[in-house]
Every structure is written in structure tokens, then in C-alpha cells.
Amino acid sequence: MKKLLLILLCLAPILTKAQAPTIEGDTMLCPYTNGTASITTDMEYESYQWYSKYWFTTDEFEPIDGATGASFTYDWYTYDQSIFKVVVTLDGETYESNTITIDSYAWAGLIVETQTSDDVIFNPDQGYYICEGSTITNTIQLPYNVVQWYKDGVEIEGATEPTYTITTAGIYHAVAAPDFCPNSTTNTLPIVVINNPDCGPVDPTPIIDGTAMQCPQSTSSVEVTNTMEYDSYQWYFKYFLEEEFQLIEGATAAEFTYDTYTYDAGDFKVIVTLDGETYESAPFTIDTYNWAGLISINDLSDDVIFDPDFGYLICEESTITCTIQSPYTIAQWYKNGEAIEGATDVSYTITTPGVYYVTAAPSFCPDNTASIDPFTVSMNPECNLGINDPELNNNVTLYPNPTSDILNVMLPDNTEAQDYTIFDVTGKTLLQGVFSTSNSIDVSSLTAGTYIIKLTGDNKQFSQIFIRK
Numbered sequence: 001m002k003k004l005l006l007i008l009l010c011l012a013p014i015l016t017k018a019q020a021p022t023i024e025g026d027t028m029l030c031p032y033t034n035g036t037a038s039i040t041t042d043m044e045y046e047s048y049q050w051y052s053k054y055w056f057t058t059d060e061f062e063p064i065d066g067a068t069g070a071s072f073t074y075d076w077y078t079y080d081q082s083i084f085k086v087v088v089t090l091d092g093e094t095y096e097s098n099t100i101t102i103d104s105y106a107w108a109g110l111i112v113e114t115q116t117s118d119d120v121i122f123n124p125d126q127g128y129y130i131c132e133g134s135t136i137t138n139t140i141q142l143p144y145n146v147v148q149w150y151k152d153g154v155e156i157e158g159a160t161e162p163t164y165t166i167t168t169a170g171i172y173h174a175v176a177a178p179d180f181c182p183n184s185t186t187n188t189l190p191i192v193v194i195n196n197p198d199c200g201p202v203d204p205t206p207i208i209d210g211t212a213m214q215c216p217q218s219t220s221s222v223e224v225t226n227t228m229e230y231d232s233y234q235w236y237f238k239y240f241l242e243e244e245f246q247l248i249e250g251a252t253a254a255e256f257t258y259d260t261y262t263y264d265a266g267d268f269k270v271i272v273t274l275d276g277e278t279y280e281s282a283p284f285t286i287d288t289y290n291w292a293g294l295i296s297i298n299d300l301s302d303d304v305i306f307d308p309d310f311g312y313l314i315c316e317e318s319t320i321t322c323t324i325q326s327p328y329t330i331a332q333w334y335k336n337g338e339a340i341e342g343a344t345d346v347s348y349t350i351t352t353p354g355v356y357y358v359t360a361a362p363s364f365c366p367d368n369t370a371s372i373d374p375f376t377v378s379m380n381p382e383c384n385l386g387i388n389d390p391e392l393n394n395n396v397t398l399y400p401n402p403t404s405d406i407l408n409v410m411l412p413d414n415t416e417a418q419d420y421t422i423f424d425v426t427g428k429t430l431l432q433g434v435f436s437t438s439n440s441i442d443v444s445s446l447t448a449g450t451y452i453i454k455l456t457g458d459n460k461q462f463s464q465i466f467i468r469k
Contacts, residue, residue: 019043021088021097029076029104030181037084037100038071045070045088045095052082055101061085080104110176110186111141119199127192128166131199133226136166138191144176146185167227169195204228206272206281214260214288215365222268222284223255230254230272230279239266264288294360294370295325303383310450310465311376312350315383320350328360328370353377353425378425381452381463396455402467405444409435409455418457425450443468 025037037050050067053059061083064072072084079102086097115137116122121129128136140147140162149159151170166172172191177184210222224233235251238244245267248256256268267283299321300306305313312320324331324346333343335354350356357374361367397410409420420441422431430446443451446468455462 019090019093020095021045021086023084023086023097023100025084025100025102027100027102029080029102030184031076031104032184034073034075035079035102036071036073037086039086039088039097043090045090047089048086049088050084050086052079052084054081055083056081074102076104105178105181105184107143107178110144110188112174112188112191113139113141114191115139121196127194129194129196130167130169131196132202132228134167136191136193137163138166138172138174139163140174140176140188143178143180144186145179146182147174147176149174166191166193169193202228204274204277205279206230206270208268208270208281208284210268210284210286212284212286213364214264214286215368216260216288216290217368218365219257219259220286221255221257222286224270224272224281228274230274232273234271236269236271237263237266242266245269260288289362289365291327291362292325294328294358294372296322296358296372297325298322303380305380307465309467310378313378313380313465314351314353315380318351318380320377321347322350322356322358323347324358324360324372327362327364329363330366331358331360333358350377353379353427376425376450378450378465379423379427379452381454381465396462396464398453398464398466402469403443404469405442407441407443407453407466409439409441409453411439411455419455421454421456422446423452423454425452 021039021041021043023037024040026035029035039045039048048068048070050064050072051061052064053061072086074082074084081104082102083099084102085099088095088097116128117133117135119131120134120136123129130136145162147160147162149156149164150173153171156164162176164172164174170193172193174188175185176188177186206224206228207226208222209225211220214220222235224230233252233254235248235256236245237248238246256270263286265287267285269283270281272279272281300312301317301319303315304318304320307313314320322333329346331344331346333340333348334357337355340348346360348356348358355374355376357372359369359371361369396412399408399410401407418434420431420433420435421429422441422443423429430451431441431443433441441453443466448468450465450467452463452465
């Protein structure tokens with residue numbers, strides 16, 4: 001009886017704690033939004049009463065009128081900076097929850113930084129006056145990063161970055177919000193942009209621009225960048241060593257797209273017409289990136305052996321550190337045809353058998369990948385399968401090697417090699433058997449690759465590599 005009473009006394013605090021409610025809720029609110037606090041304890045109580053107080057006062061908690069359910073929805077305006085708790089009853093007992101504190105996001109007002117080209121004039125009563133080629137670059141300051149720019153009350157397609165450059169007349173504004181409260185939007189003041197009637201004559205000479213440096217086997221474009229629309233366009237090209245430009249058939253638009261195989265290391269220009277006059281652009285020079293082939297330098301630990309027929313032979317603690325050379329910086333290493341997870345650095349250290357290679361590209365042309373030839377790493381039979389008997393090591397011959405079906409083993413006279421075992425390069429046993437009188441082994445069931453044969457008998461052993469072709 002005493003033991004039972006002691007157990008009940010020990011369990012009483014645990015049972016009481018288990019019956020007390022735990023509450024969670026939306027503790028950070030955006031302006032003009034609602035939040036909800038709820039009891040998360042998996043228990044249904046007989047009654048609920050929610051209480052609140054402001055955290056920055058010493059006032060007591062006050063009951064919230066009507067807040068008598070398992071959850072309570074509250075508005076930002078009334079309950080910002082409040083502390084909530086709930087008091088419940090169950091089986092005639094009263095329990096009180098933990099408290100949660102409610103706060104709200106606050107940030108500075110919307111600020112737009114404006115930079116103009118030198119020919120823009122600002123009149124505080126009227127707006128910005130621009131000429132042909134003028135720019136007004138507007139940047140909305142943080143934390144506003146959810147942005148939509150408008151012109152004359154209409155959304156500008158694709159203009160969703162904090163920075164937008166104005167080049168034509170109109171009335172502009174932006175609607176923006178921080179990403180943590182994306183519905184709490186604010187409008188910028190209107191930006192009025194007017195064509196300046198006092199601008200000097202516009203230079204009708206076309207200006208062209210494009211991608212000056214290209215990647216091999218890619219396409220690029222060159223285009224007229226000034227905002228003037230011409231009556232006609234004709235593009236021309238010449239290689240570096242040529243004197244005269246050649247007309248490009250069909251290249252009669254404001255933009256010309258070309259492939260790097262045809263157009264490389266030379267100059268483009270465009271000739272346009274406007275109101276019966278002809279104008280010629282300055283040349284635009286293009287070139288293509290060129291770099292050396294992919295090379296890997298391999299640093300071997302002292303116990304690694306390179307065999308021109310079988311590849312690299314390693315022991316248990318061997319390492320082969322492979323490093324590809326610049327400008328290749330984007331890499332993926334492979335083992336047995338599968339990408340090695342996480343092996344994306346320019347260096348990779350090999351410690352286990354397999355067939356390895358790497359694909360890589362320079363950062364400035366990430367799609368122009370190259371690969372090194374796969375190379376084989378095998379376990380060295382002399383360090384992983386035991387030490388060869390010196391007599392057998394010098395007198396055992398395997399032939400033909402490589403073989404496609406039958407591997408013959410020539411043993412020295414009076415040698416009692418009774419058993420053989422064939423492993424793959426990882427040390428996995430594939431074939432086992434006892435020598436017949438012919439000392440021939442059928443290996444036709446093996447797939448093409450590198451293998452190790454181990455001979456044992458008469459307290460001696462011998463291991464050697466052979467190739468199944």
C-alpha cells in the first residue's frame with residue numbers, strides 16, 4: 001500500500017502537467033492582418049477563456065470578451081505587442097497555459113533613388129524632361145523587393161525588379177512590398193517624364209551592340225540599340241584579315257542572330273536608311289573563347305603502380321589525387337559511369353577500384369564540356385591477395401592475355417597448384433574451381449574487363465591480372 005501511494009504521489013505532478021494546455025500561434029504579423037492562437041494539446045477541455053496584456057506594462061492579464069474557444073483569432077491593430085494565455089477547466093480543475101508574445105513587422109517608408117543621364121532636366125513643378133537617348137534609372141530601396149512598375153497606369157511587362165530605367169515619356173510609378181509581407185504594398189509617387197522640346201537635333205547614326213565574346217558552338221546576336229526606327233537595315237561582316245565588308249544575305253532587320261561557326265573573329269556593321277538618307281554604324285568586333293584541352297594531373301601515393309595494360313594498381317591505403325587544370329572550374333567526377341555525389345571540385349582523390357573519368361567546362365562557357373578518357377583503377381593482387389611465391393611469380397604464364405573465352409595457365413614442373421579463384425578489381429569473388437589436367441579455365445561467362453586470378457596449392461600462392469576482352 002505504501003509503494004502504491006508513493007507511485008501515485010510521484011505521478012501526480014506529471015498528470016497535472018499533462019492536463020495543462022499548450023498554445024501556439026502567429027507571433028509575427030504583417031500590418032492590417034489577423035493571426036490565430038490555438039491549443040495544441042491533444043485534449044478537449046470543458047471550458048476556455050483567453051486572456052491578454054501588453055508586454056510593456058505591469059498590468060494584470062484581462063479576459064478577452066467572447067474568446068471562449070480552443071482557438072482565438074486576433075487582429076493586428078488591437079493586439080500588436082500583446083501576450084496571450086488561456087485558462088481551461090477539466091473535471092472541476094483549472095489549468096493555465098504557457099504564454100505567447102505577439103509582435104508585428106515594421107519597416108521604413110518606400111524610398112526611390114533616381115539617377116539621370118546628363119541631358120535630363122528636372123522641373124519640380126512639371127517633372128523630368130528627356131531627349132532622345134536620355135535615361136532615368138529608378139531604384140527602390142530595401143526591404144522592398146516585390147515590385148511591379150507601371151507606365152500610364154498599365155503594368156510594364158517584365159518590369160518586376162527594384163531597378164527600372166525609363167527612356168520614353170509617360171507617367172510612371174511602382175507598387176512594392178517586402179517579401180516577408182508581400183500583401184503590404186505601397187505606391188511610389190508618380191514619376192512624370194516629358195519630351196524636351198528644346199533638345200538639339202538627334203544624331204541618326206545607328207549604334208550597335210551585342211555579345212563581344214562568344215562560346216564555341218553557340219548563337220549570339222547583334223542589334224541596333226538607339227531607339228530610332230529606320231526605314232531599312234542591311235548587316236555586313238568581315239573577318240579580321242579581310243579588308244572589305246561583305247553583305248549578309250537576309251540580314252535586313254534591326255537585330256541579326258548568327259552562329260559562332262560561321263561568324264567568328266571579325267567585325268559587324270549595319271547600314272540603314274531614314275527619310276531617303278543612308279547612315280552607317282561603327283564596327284562591332286566579335287571573337288570566340290579558345291582554350292586548351294582538358295588535362296588531369298594525377299598525384300600517386302608511393303604504393304600505387306601504373307601498368308600500361310591494366311591501369312593503376314592500388315593497395316588498401318593507396319590514394320590517387322586527380323586535378324584538372326585551368327581554365328576548367330566546373331567539374332563532375334564519375335565512377336563506373338555514375339556521377340559521384342558531391343565530387344564537383346577540380347580535384348578528386350581516388351581510394352577504391354573502379355573506372356573513373358571527369359567532365360568539365362570553364363566558368364565563362366559552362367555548356368562547353370569536355371571529358372578525359374576513362375581510366376581503370378584495380379586492386380593490386382600482390383598487396384591485397386597475399387604475397388606471391390617467388391618461384392611461381394617467375395614461372396607462371398597466363399595465355400592468351402587478353403582472352404575472350406579460355407584462359408590457359410602454364411605452371412612450372414612439379415608445381416601442385418590445385419585451386420583457382422577469380423576476382424574482379426574490387427576483390428569480389430566471381431569464379432572458383434579446381435584445375436583440370438589441361439590447366440585451362442573457361443572465362444567466357446565474365447563480361448569484358450580486368451580481373452585477378454589467384455592460384456593456391458602446395459602451401460604456395462600466386463596472383464596475376466588478366467583481361468577478358
